[in-house]
Amino acid sequence: MINKQAITKEDIHPILKNRWSPRAFANTMVEENKLIRMFEAAQWSPSASNEQPWCFFLGIKGDETYQKIFDTLVEFNQLWTKTVPVLILSCGRKMSLKNTDIPNKTFMYDVGQAVAHLTFQASSDGLFVHQMSGFDTSKAAEIFSLPSDFVAVTVIAVGYIGDPEILHPNLQKMENNIRQRRDLAETVFTGDYGHSNKLLNK
Ligand SMILES: Cc1cc2nc3c(=O)[nH]c(=O)nc-3n(C[C@H](O)[C@H](O)[C@H](O)COP(=O)(O)O)c2cc1C
Numbered sequence: 597m598i599n600k601q602a603i604t605k606e607d608i609h610p611i612l613k614n615r616w617s618p619r620a621f622a623n624t625m626v627e628e629n630k631l632i633r634m635f636e637a638a639q640w641s642p643s644a645s646n647e648q649p650w651c652f653f654l655g656i657k658g659d660e661t662y663q664k665i666f667d668t669l670v671e672f673n674q675l676w677t678k679t680v681p682v683l684i685l686s687c688g689r690k691m692s693l694k695n696t697d698i699p700n701k702t703f704m705y706d707v708g709q710a711v712a713h714l715t716f717q718a719s720s721d722g723l724f725v726h727q728m729s730g731f732d733t734s735k736a737a738e739i740f741s742l743p744s745d746f747v748a749v750t751v752i753a754v755g756y757i758g759d760p761e762i763l764h765p766n767l768q769k770m771e772n773n774i775r776q777r778r779d780l781a782e783t784v785f786t787g788d789y790g791h792s793n794k795l796l797n798k
Contacts, residue, residue, distance in 0.1 A: 597757055598618075598760065598771065598772060600616040600739060600775050601613050601614055602614075602615075602616075602775065602777075603775075606621065611716055611719040611720045612716070613718075614619040614719065615715065615716070615724075615725075616724075616775060617724070617725070617726040617727065618724050618726060618757050618758070618771065619676035619726065619763055619767055619770065619771055620659040620679075620757065620758040620759060620760045620761075620762055620763050620767075620771055621677075621679045621680045621681065621724070621726075621755040621756065621758045622677070622679070622680050622755060622756040622757060622758035622759075623680065623681070623758070624755065624756045625656075625657070625681050626658045626682050626723060626754060626755060626756070630718070630721045630723060631654070631682065631719060631754075633717050633722075634659040634717050634718050634723075634754070635652065635714065635715045636656075636717075637712050637713040637714050637716065637717030638650070638652070638710040638711065638714040638717075639710075640713065641706070641709050641710040641713040642706075642709065643702075643706035643709070644700065644702040644705075644706060645692075645693075645694065647689070647692065647693045647694075647700060647703075648706070648710075649688050649690075649693070649700050649703040649704070649706050649707065649708045650686060650687065650688055650689070650706065650707045651686075651687050651689075651746070652685065652686055652687070652746040653665065653682050653683070653684065653685040653687070653740055654684055655682065655683040655684065655685070656681070656682060657680070657681045657682070657683075658785065662683050663683075664739050664740065665683040665684075665685050665731075665736070665751055666683060667735070667739070668685075668731040668732045668736045668739070668748075668751065669728065669730065669731045669751060670731060670732075670734045671744070672730060673728050673730045673731065673751070676763060676764070676767055677753055677763055677785075679755075679758060679762060680686075680753040680754070680755050681725075681754070681755045681756075682753070682754040682755060683751060683752070683753060683754075684751070684752040684754065685736055685740065685748055685750075685751055685752075686707055686710075686711055686748075686749045686750045686751075686752060687707075687736075687740075687742060687746050687747065687748050687749055688703045688704055688706070688707040688746065688747055688749045689703055689745055689746050690703055690745050690746070690747060691745040696745070701740075704749065707722070707749045707750075710748075711727065711750065711752060713762065714752070715727075718754055722758050723754055723755065723756060724754070724755065724756065724758070725753065725754050726752070726753040727738055727750045727752050728750060728751045728752070728753065728754075729749075729750055731748070731750075731751045733747060733748040733749075736748035736751075760772065781793075781796050783796070784796045
């Protein structure tokens with residue numbers, strides 16, 4: 597298995613350190629209890645006014661929901677998702693539940709955070725998750741008959757990590773790429789925008 601651990605100055609939790617987004621997935625089904633745990637983790641994510649402005653469509657390889665989600669993916673993503681055992685479509689409610697005339701300004705944030713919870717639960721169960729925005733959101737809304745105040749947000753591939761050899765040669769190279777991040781000093785500020793906080797500027 598490729599080691600793509602995050603390189604950090606200080607130790608972070610192992611599930612955060614070891615998480616990454618592979619494209620080579622093993623052709624192994626995910627256990628049902630692990631799937632349930634993932635959605636329970638998402639469910640217990642915080643959200644503005646506890647509106648929980650998310651819903652998920654669960655596609656298991658071989659079923660109709662899986663095929664429908666797969667059909668919305670752009671060609672590049674279809675290329676590597678062929679072996680993925682589970683595809684999930686995440687959706688978000690744009691309007692406030694309590695006042696349907698008012699937009700919920702944090703709905704995307706809340707959906708993302710729920711997916712983060714799902715991801716970390718999956719990681720702690722030995723699974724890998726690869727989120728995608730490369731799909732046709734209008735097609736997804738149509739084929740899943742989403743209510744008009746919902747939008748499709750991401751497609752999420754879940755499974756056990758596979759052998760990079762199964763990938764197209766160009767994708768194999770990407771699979772082995774070193775993971776990179778911007779310096780923390782360019783992210784955490786004090787005072788005006790762009791002024792690095794000295795704690796992170798060592
Ligand atoms: C919202 C979102 C959309 C993404 N869309 C795609 C995608 O369409 N196709 C793809 O191969 N990877 C996609 N990715 C994966 C990112 O490229 C990946 O998370 C990023 O390069 C950081 O790598 P890491 O997750 O391995 O740390 C997406 C990730 C997120 C969070």
